[in-house]
Amino acid sequence: MVDIPYEGIPGIPPAEVPDVELYHPRSWWTRYVFSQDAKVIAIQYSLTATAIGLVALVLSWLMRLQLGFPGTFSFIDANQYLQFITMHGMIMVIYLLTALFLGGFGNYLIPLMVGARDMVFPYVNMLSYWVYLLAVLVLASTFFVPGGPTGAGWTLYPPQAILSGTPGQDWGIILMMSSLILFIIGFTMGGLNYVVTVLQARTRGMTLMRLPLTVWGIFTATVMALLAFPALFVASVMLLLDRLLGTSFFMPSLVEMGTLSKYGGGSPLLFQHLFWFFGHPEVYIVALPAFGIVSDLISTHARKNIFGYRMMVWAIVAIGALSFIVWAHHMYVSGMFPQFGYFFATTTLIIAIPTAIKVYNWVLTLWRGDIHLTVPMLFALGFIITFVNGGLTGLFLGNVVVDVPLSDTMFVVAHFHMVMGVAPIMVVLGAIYHWYPKVTGRMLNEALGKFHFWVTFLGAYLIFFPMHYLGLLGVPRRYFELGDATFIPSSAHSLNAFISVVALTVGFSQMVFLFNLAWSLFKGEASGGNPWRATTLEWQTPETPPGHGNWGKELPVVYRWAYDYSVPGAAEDFIPQNQPPRATQLIQGAAS
């Protein structure tokens, strides 16, 4: 049998793409609504994620009102408080951060940064967004169904998640599971695109080791998400069947409201294993894109090449691999076989090594750099500090003996908000200030941006630093009110009130940011194509905002890595990736 090679599929994409091969929007609807252009899909993802994120922000205000001033607000009862907690957590982790980093930044930046015209499967990419939107709508609809959204906590642990007595037992939990299943289907469609685009659609000269770290971060996070989300899928399907068909995958035999329930023999621990097999990689699914983006922000705004590029790439890959074998450190108090704890504590602490390498490399990139304290840089610096703080308390909680007493206290809340709440949001905000000029052609207002940064950064510390102290006192998390527990001093209550006031302030300061986004769209200073004088390909597009097909007639050719800043002897302090080497130019000049 003779194998005929694939026709017209060389290893390197052709420089010129015939017009017919590109997707062409024919009407307003296909250009702006049912668009297959990754840039439009990215904006759709970002706007949807921001909209549902604002709902979660308002939920956090309501929680803080209750915690800071218990008994004052009659419109918040205990059930609602649990519902607020659940929805706030679920929305922020999955529907905001995951969707924004991978669906938003991934869609916008991957094709532009690797020098592609679009994602490799644009139609599937469009479907991905619409399934995501459907997931968000199903989730939002739970606020309006009888019984309201589920109050099971964002971890949705059975048996309580589907028993009567937990708010949202009728519809909330069913719709939550359905929404998660939809989200995972939608994400898988998008994820296939991100991975295959990085593998297959890189332009000529763009080797893996010339990729900007942003692409490395998003790529690795996508691979992880593709392998981790199936665990949540399996857990959701099985919990849904327990709730709807009365199977006993997770449900043990128990007495519910005085009568023996129909369930028997199921293993709640099995759910926790599945959930955290997804849940821990999820932390890094959010963190790795943040690591990548922040590396690029620091290098660009400090006008210095990233320190230890190779080590940064290896660290990203190592963190991605290690994060799959640490999940049970969320389960020290679950009643699993106790000796597992030693293994998982060890792997958890090992992951600190590549993470620390990254932090050192960021700091060493700043060392003797030409630091411009622009708004993106401020947020990047804010990220490093916050991430180190949150990471250090992670070392506490990773150890079994420290975790057991601190588990289910405010200390844990403070830890994960620092490390996977505030820190990635710092990067999201910095990245928006950084890439907004490319998306819109206009700069965001800098004075408003600096105000936004300082209120957010200082506010986040005023909120979450005291919360560690509350946790050490033993103030429990998830409680509607603290009552008259003797071990909680009255100062803890004043501290809670203080945190609430700051939280509301920081929340409202985000409105300044939203105003800035809208105002600058029309009134912002025109940015030009490359306002930060950056090297990566997305800043070298012929049009700003990049047009359809990104690159005009010819794809760019890459001659160097992404971090040629302040090269000695160069005319400018940056050399774009697609600028040919001077030696070649000279030779060509001599030849002509």
Place this chain on the structure above:
Amino acid sequence: MSAVILFLAVLAVIAGWWLSQQRLTAKPWLEEGPVGNFPGGDTMTWPAAKVGLGVFLAVASALFVLFISAYSMRMSVVDWRPLPIPRLLWVNTGVLVLSSVALQWSYVAARRHDAEGAMIGLLAGGASAVIFLAGQLLAWQRLGAAGYLVASNPANSFFYLLTAVHGLHLTGGLVALGRTSAKMWRGTEIANMRLSVELCAIYWHFLLLVWLVLLGLLTGWTDDFVNICRQLLS
């Protein structure tokens, strides 16, 4: 969870092998110039759709392996009562093997530029896949009639769940197969159809493999096999 750890280890070996071909030890800051000057680091020579299918199969495998992990953890609880596997499943397995063979036939024909042979293979493969699905539904019905309901025992729940998930994947495959056949029917040049036919065949072989693994699990053979391995090791 040992099944899924094992699966991830295999994936990690594949990913590690691929990364080792990518010159991750290069010093990109020293390597200025056109890419031809430095070996390695090109994009893959496979077409994007084939890589896409490969990535999807990895995701689908992760899904099935996680179900299998859950199965093995749940079956160690005392209330587990294995259900009798209907004879019909063996017939169905045979039909699914035929389906896979037909698609392989179709792919071989497409490589020989034999449009008619490819079309016959596609249709035979699709028809036998539909028969397989109908057979699975019949098996469900017989089990239900014999009193093995979905919620009466976790073994039953897993039986219905695993067969349903496998069936849904096959149904999704049928959509792709239908589109490929329709394109072929309209007389698209066979050379342009080769990739689509190949992808269908790969997906079918994958689902056959998954089904054989699931069948081993449901009949308890995997359990015996694991026990033998344990005894050998200890």
